[in-house]
Structures are given as structure tokens and as C-alpha cells.
Amino acid sequence: MKRKLIVLILIAAVLVAFSPASQNFREPYRKSTPKSAPTKNVLPPPLIKSTAIPDFTETPETLEPVQIPEATEIPKVPEILEITETPEIMEILPAQLGQKINCGNKFQFTFYYQPLMSKSNSGQVAKGKFLVARVLITNLTDRTLEGLPARSFRLHGIIDGVDQEYKLHIANSFITSDRWDVGLITDKIQAGGMLDTFLVFDVPGKADNWYLKFEPIAKSSEGPFCRVAIQVPKINYVD
């Protein structure tokens, strides 16, 4: 009998321990101090006081051909993202202005205007130089896309034999596209539809060769629709 009682007491203790009354699944209401141990998070300062991009009232620059100046000293290399020691083997397709380059049978990519390189563009000054390209992207898939992420566009420059990759300069790409009243990479692209937009990269200056890796993607877990490396057509060096 004693053993039965001990067993009963043990069962009772377990039941009490796991009864809803003894659990706090979430913070109790109307408590002045939360009971659970706070997690300390060190976050960077709030960004509400971000520097606003100046109001641009001037008219957009035209992309008229400018004489190619004498070679100038290449400034300090900004934002080198990675130096690919063993670049993946990917055929670099030559491209003329206006030529449609297929990315599999999913997308088409076109350099629409002659790309230019300039110290400043759309009211911003580059760390190195801005490489600005107006491009047309056609969605040949049967899906409507909620824009293309910035990672879809990577510029590569071969400088002194070294392949260097540059990410899209987000702010300048958006500001330039907005000033020219063309599309934004965040715009919806209907199935069969086309996006006309500017892509801007902040690069050190001249390179032996430039090519753009275009890897359009809708969802990271699905991987890109296609991959293509396209040679950047002849660049107009503004300054």
C-alpha cells in the first residue's frame, strides 16, 4: 500500500509539473516586467536618419558619344567583392548593341544603349567610376515575376589578368532608371513582357575586358532560370 501511495504521489507531482497552470507558453498578460529572460541583441544604430539622396531637379544627362580621353590613372580599387582565382568555365558571348542574347530559352538580354563609364552619374559620385548600361530584359518564361533580385546581375572585369566581380550599385541603378522614366528591377515582369532599365556598377576604371553575368532568379531555392555571360559592348569613357 505504501508503494501504491508513493507511486500516486509521484504521478501527482508529474501531473502538477505538466499541468497548463504551471506553464507559461508566452508572456503573461498585464505584467509590468516580462518574466522570461531577455535576449540581448546588439543591433547597429537605427537607420531612420539615413542620408537622403539629394533632390534631383536637373535634367538627365544624355548619352551622347564623347571623345575617349587619354588613359588616366586608375583610382584605388573600390568594393572588390571577390577575386576569382579559378574562374568557373563559362563561355562569354560577344554582344553588339541591340543584339538579343538568349539566356537558355527563358530570357533574352540586350545592351540597348552604348554603356558609358563616368565618375559621376545621376547626381552621385562613384568611389571609382560608374559603368552605366541601359538594357532590355525579356521574360520568356510562362511566369509573371515580381522583379529580379540584384544578385541576377554581376559585372566582371578582367584587370591585369585577374577576374574581379562587382555587385550592382543599387541606389544609382534605381535613381538613373527613375530619372530616365524607364523600368526598375523591382517592377513586375509579365510572362512574355520586357523590362527596360539601367544597370549601374561602381568599378575601378578601365579593364582589359568587361562581361556581365546574367542569372535571372525568382526564388533562391529554385535556382536561376538560366545563366549567361555577355561581353559588355564598347564602352563610352566620359571622363
Added chain:
Amino acid sequence: MKRHFWILSVILLLFMIFGASAQSEGDDQSRQTGDNLLKNSEKVFPRLLINEDFSENLPLDVYEDESNGIKITSVIQQKNGVIKATNYVDGLSKDIEGLSAFYSETYYGTLSEFHLHVEVSILNEFPDSTGSCFIEYTNEAVVGENSRQTVELILGSRIDTYQTKSGSRVLTTLYDLSGTHEVGKIYNIDIIRYGGIGYFFIDGVFLIAYQDNIKENLSWMTGPIVGIGGEQTTCIFDKIWVRRK
């Protein structure tokens, strides 16, 4: 001995029943109050302070900020009846919880009691499961950013509260929202603050009531969050309104 057994069983049963009901009583009371407030919002908060349907197309806003080697670019577009806000982060450290650049359109004024409604959607995120959108009320407008208290709802993550002190935050999670991370889905969010308590709802369903102990008047902020390892998040905000007494 048999009698002991039965007495003990009855005591145990009573304890469990009353213990459980005491716990749920608080929940039920808060839920009932919250549901009543939501249902009678127009009576409790008869005046409309803000009613934004974003029908006007506005020029694109682009902001850049760089600190501690992390660059964040925010692109905000009010077009076609919605606000589309994208945050791009470059160099996000793996141990930083998340970054967001707020947009200030919800800084319409400060109130202590209000009903805030907003329709929010995570439009896209890269990589998967790194993005979210937040809605918060805070006393920052009154006390400044260095000592502000905030209660925030982060879609797909949690409801939490934090106090900023000397640049760091002491954060407490109040409610798990990991089930609300469906990309493209529009979530109707209501936050009612009444009698010093914040009541939170998603799609009209009461989630939690929390006494925040914030004495100052409050304002509201919304925006996308780029989480650990994330590159970019786009949130859509629509139909933001605030009712007041």
C-alpha cells in the same frame, strides 16, 4: 489506503481544473477585451487620424546608409495604390539579427490610445526565409532613439518588445509568429492600444495583449527587415489607417 487514494485524486483533479482555468481566465479576459475593442473600434476610436490608400503616385525615394561595414539601400515606391519598400543589404554579418530602414510616412503624430490597421505582404526575399516586414509602435518621437521603448510585430517571426539603452537593445519575445511567413500573402494587421495595453491581431484573430508600461505618447513605423544572411526584402504596405479617441 483506498480512501487516501481517492482523496488525493480528487484534490489533484480540482487543482488541475482550477489551476488551468485561472491561467486561461487572463487569456480569455484579454481576448474578450481585444475582440470587443476590434469589433467596436469605430465607437471607441471615433476619429480617423490617418487614412492612407496610397492612391497618389509619388516620386521614387532612395536612401543609402553605411556603417560598421554594412551598406543598406532602401528603395521606396508609392505607386498603383500601394507602397513597395525594398531593403538591400551588403555585408550583413551572420551574427546580426536583422536590419531595416524605416520609412517615415507613419510618423503622423503621437497618441497613447489608438487603433492602427495595415495590410502587409512580404513580396519577395533573397535568399528564402530571410525577409520579413515589421509594424511597431514606439515612444521614440518623444524620448529619442537612444532610450526608446518599442513593441513590434514582425511578420513570419514574432511579436516582441525592446528598450534601447546606449545603442544596444534588450529584447523580449512575446509571441511566436513563425507561421505567418507566406510570401505574397496579404496579412491584415490590427494593433490597438488601450489602457496601456497593446492588443495584436492578424486577419482579425486576436493574438496577444501586452501591458507595455510606456508612459509617453506613441507613433508608428513600418518597413522591410533583412534577416541573418539576407540580401534583400521587399514588403508591400497598403491601406494604413489610424483611428483615435
